[in-house]
Amino acid sequence: MTRYLLTKLIEAFIAIWGVVTIVFFVSRILGDPAVLLVPVGAGQQEIDNLRAALGLDRPLLEQYFHSLLSMLKGDFGISFQHTRPALDVVLERTPATASLAGLALLFGTLIGAAAGAIAALMRGTVAEFIVMVAALLGQATPTFWLGIMLILLFSVELGLLPTGGAGTWLHYILPGLTLSVFVSASIARLLRSSLLDIMREDYVRTARAKGLMPRTVFFWHIARNALIPVVTMIGIIAGELLGGSVVIETVFAWPGVGRVIVQGIQAQDFPVIQAGVTLVAAIFVFVNLLVDLLYGVLDPRIRRG
Template sequence: MARYLLSKLFEAALAIWGVVTIVFFVSRVLGDPTVLLLPMGASQQDIDTLRAALGLDRPILEQYGIALLSMLRGDFGISFQHTRPALDVVLERMPATGMLAGTALFFGTLIGAVAGAIAALRRGTISEFVVMTAALLGQATPVFWLGIMLILFFSVQLGWLPTGGSGSLAHLILPGLTLSVFVSASIARLLRSSLLDIMREDYVRTARAKGLMPRTVFFWHIARNALIPVVTMIGIIAGELLGGSVVIETVFAWPGVGRVIMQAIQAQDFPVIQAGVALVAVIFVVTNLLVDLLYGVLDPRIRQR
C-alpha cells in the first residue's frame, strides 16, 4: 500500500508541476500588462520602470525559475490589479466556489444515482426510456444556454429568483441547479451501464441461485462493484467543479475562483492567473488522488498492481 501511495503522490506532483509550467509560459503570450496598468500616453521610461519593478524585464527562463521557487513556498507574487498577495485574492473566492460545487455535486449525485438505478432495474420499460432521454438531453445541453434559459424563466418571467450575484440561498439555486443537471445526467448514464454489466456476471447469478435476498444481492454484490467507474466520474466532476466553473460563474455573476481567473486573464494579471490555475490543479489532482486511494478500498486487487 505504501508503494502504491508513493507512486500516486509522484504522479500528482508531476501533474501539478506540468500545469504550473504551461500556465506560466502561456500567460506570457497574453501581452504586456504594463500597457493596462499605466495611463494612456505613458512614456517609454515609465513603461520600462514598471516592467523592472514587476520583474518582467528579466529573461523568461529566469522569471520562470524565480516564480517556481516562490510557488514552492506558497508565494505567487503581488496581484497587479489588487496590489496584494495573489493567493489571497484567489483563496477568498474559494468558499463561494466550494458552496456552488458542493451543492451541484450533492444533488447531481443523488438524482443521478437514483435515476441510474431505476433505469437499470427497470430495463426495457417506459421508466428507462424517460430517464435515459432526460440524461442524454442533460449531457448534450450547453450549460451556458441552460443557465440563460433558467434566468429568463425563473427570474425574468416569474420573478421568483435573482438573476445573479450572491448573498442568500436564493442566489445559489439557479447556478447550483444548472450545474447539477450535467452532473446527474453523467452519473445516471454511467451507473446504469455499470449496473447492467455487473448484473450479467457469474457471481451475481450464483448469489441469486443460493437464495440470497434480492436487496442483499443488489447492494452487496452488484452496487458495490458497479461503484468503481462511478467513483471515477464523481472524482473528475468534483475536481472540475471545485476548480471553478468559469462559464456558470460568469453567467450568474457568481464571485468564485473561475470568475476571478477570467478577470485576471482580461487584465493580464499574471500572479492571479498562476495562483488561480495552480489552486485548480492542486484541487483536481488531490481529488483524483483520493479517488485512486478509494479504489484500493473498494477493490483491494487494484493496490497490488
Template sequence: MTRYLLSKLFEAALAIWGVVTIVFFVSRVLGDPAVLLLPIGAVEQDLERLRAALGLDRPILEQYVISMLAMFRGDFGISFQHTRPALDVVLERMPATGLLAGTALVFGTLIGAAAGAIAALRRGTVAEFIVMTAALLGQATPVFWLGIMLILLFAVELGWLPTGGYGSLAYLILPGVTLSVFVSASIARLLRSSLLDIMREDYVRTARAKGLLPKTVFLWHIARNALIPVVTMIGIIAGELLGGSVVIETVFAWPGVGRVIMQAIQAQDFPVIQAGVALVAVIFVVVNLLVDLLYGVLDPRIRRH
C-alpha cells in the same frame, strides 16, 4: 501502502509542476500587462519603469526560475490588479466555489444515482425511456444556455429568484440547479450502463442461484462493483467543479475561482493566473488521490495490485 502513497505524491508534484510551467510560459505570450495597467498614452519610459518594478524586464528564463523558487515557498507574487498577494486573491474565492460545487455535486449525485438505478432495474419500460431521454437532454444541453433560460423564467418572468450574485440561499438555487443537471445526467447514464454490465456477470448469477435475497445481491454484488466507474466520474466532476465552473460563474456573476482566473487572464495578471491554476491543479490531484484510495474500499482486490 506507504510506497503507493509516495509514488502518487511524486506523480502529483510532477503534474503540478508541469501545469504551472506551461501556464507560466503561455501567459507570457498573452501580451504586456504594463500596457493595460498604465493610462492610454503612457510614454515608453513609463512602461519600462513599470516592467522593471514588476520584474518583467528580466530574461524569461530568469523570471521562470525566480517564480518557481517563490512558488515552492507558497509565494505567487503580488497581483497586478489587486496589489495584494495573488494566492490570497484566489483563496478568498474558494468558499463561494466550494459552496456551489458541493451543492451541485451532492444533489446531482443523488438524483443521478437514483435515476440510473431506476433505468437499469426497469430496463425496457417507460421509466427507462423517460430517464434516459432526460439524461441525454441534460448532457446535450449547453450549461450557459440552460442557465440563461432559467434566469429568464424564474428571475425575469416570474421574479421568484435573483438573476445573479452571491448571498443568501436564493442566490444559490439557479446556478446550483444548472450545474446539477449536467452532473446528474452524466452519472445516471454511466451508472445504468455499469449496472447492466455487472448484472450479466457469472458471479451475480451464482449469487442468485444460492438463494440470496434480491436486495442482498443488488447491494453487495451488483451496486458495489458498479460504483467503481461512477466514483471515477464523480472524482473528475468534483475536480472540475472545485476548480471553478467558469461559464456558470460568469453567467450568474458568482464570485468563484473560475471567474477570478478568467478576469486575471483578461487583465494579464500573471501572479493570479499562476496561483489560480496551481490551486486548481492541486485540487484535481487531491481528488484523484482520494478516488484511488476509495477504489480499495469498494473492491479489496485492487489493493493487491
C-alpha cells in the same frame, strides 16, 4: 501501500509542475500587462519603469525559475490589479466555489444515482425510456445555454430568483441547478450501464441461485462493484467543480475561483492567473488521488494489486 502512495504523490507533483510551466509561458504570450496598468497617455519611460517594478524586464527563463522558487514557498507574487498577494485573492474566492460545487455535486449525485438505478432495475419499461432521454438531454445541453434560459425564465419573466451574484441561499438555486443537471445526467447514464454489466456476471447469478435475498444481491454484489466507474466520474466532476466552473461563474456573476481567473486573464494579471490555475490543478490532482484510494475500499483486488 506506501510505495503506491509515494508513486501517486510523485505523479501529482509532476502534473502540477507541468501545468504551472505551461501556464507561465502561455500567459506571457497574452501581452504586456504594464501597458494596461499605466495611465492613458503614459510615455514609454513610465511603461519601462513599471515593467522593472513588476520584474517583467528580466529574461524570461530567469522569471520562470524565480517564479518556481517563490511558488514552492507559497509566494505567487503581488496581484497587478489588487496590489496584494495573488494567492490571497484566489483563496478568498474558494469558499464560494466550494459551496456551489458541493451543492451541485450532492444533489446531482443523489438524483443521478436514483435515476440510474431505476433505469437499470426497470429495463425495457417506460420509466427507463424517460430516464435515459432526460439524461441524454441533460448531457447534450450546453451549460451556458441552460443557465441563460433559467435566468430568462425564473429571473426576467417570473422575477422569482436573482439573476446572479451571491449573498443569500436564493443565489445558489439557479447556478446549482444548472451544474447539477449535467452531473446527474452523467452519473445516471454511467451507473445504469455499469449496473447492467454487473447483473450479467456469473457471480451474481450464483448468488441468486444460493437463495440470497434480492436486496442483499443488489447492494452487496451488484451495486458495490458497479460503483467503481461511477466513483471515477464523480472524482473527475468534483475536481472540475471545485476548480471553479468558469462558464457558470461567468454567466451567474458568481464570485468564485473560475471567475477570478478569467478576470486575471483579461487584465493580464500573471500572479493571479498562476495562483488560480495552480490551485485548480492541485485540487483536481488531490481529488483524483482520493478516488484512487477509494478503489481499494470498493474492490479489495485493486488494493492487493
